[in-house]
Amino acid sequence: MSRIEPPSTDPVNSKPARAATGDGLDPGGRRRARRYDPDRKTRILDAALDVLAEHGAAGTTHRRIAASAGVPLGSITYHFATLIDLRAQAFARYVEQQSAVFEELLEVVRTREEFVEILVDLVHGGPARYRSAVLGFELHLAALRSPDLRVLTQAWTRDSRAALARFTGPDVAARLDALLKGMIMNVLLATDPEPREATRAAIVQTLGPADGSRP
Structure with missing residues (x-):
């Protein structure tokens, strides 16, 4: 079975999602060192499928996916340009x-x-x-x-x-x-x-x- 590549998104109609303000910053405003988590992107994809199954495409949001994956909201926008x-x-x-x-x-x-x-x-x-x-x-x-x-x-x-x-x-x-x-x-x-x-x-x-x- 050949690997299935996801379709490319339309840059005109797909506006990049805005990262959550302050995500990944320490109390002094400095960016924290990113924790090594090699499976995070895969976990986000699996969480997205859970959210899609429960809420449908119309009810799928960055926040719901982040909550399901147990990751900061900013991790979603770090790994994926748009929803x-x-x-x-x-x-x-x-x-x-x-x-x-x-x-x-x-x-x-x-x-x-x-x-x-x-x-x-x-x-x-x-x-x-x-x-x-x-x-x-x-x-x-x-x-x-x-x-x-x-x-x-x-x-x-x-x-x-x-x-x-x-x-x-x-x-x-x-x-x-x-x-x-x-x-x-x-x-x-x-x-x-x-x-x-x-x-x-x-x-x-x-x-x-x-x-x-x-x-």
Whole structure:
């Protein structure tokens, strides 16, 4: 899986965020020595994903991310030029993580039945899958309004279909990918979600008859 680079932000429409006044200064007004914290940027990105999952893109702020990461507000503006830049890098990290998780799930598949069950579990996942699905749809919604983010949604779709195609071929993989996204959204939004048996039947129908050349 190739590394996914976050989209570049538009310097015209993305104004740099103003650093918090006084952050990093001692009582005498002198700048404190910066504490060595090599994982701080990664921690900020993970915190940004937590905030995006809980509050959505519209409710994501520098202060909420700093509080979630346990870092000074000035650390956010030190590592990221704008909130848009931070959001793009956080979404890029999310796509990389999800693509890797999906590939890892499919590595254990040996039979058609195992393949189907993994996909059913993907649709009817627990709390961890719920957070992941919410972030996925937050990314797609943000990409509708910010075309620069579409490089991430396209990369994610490409990686997902490539992973599925090892078991189905490219044409069926494209249809199956679209089906899975729709069913995951249905499970998230429905007050009475489809049972696992209905999900399994839809996946099997999309796969078509087994030809013996693939699991």
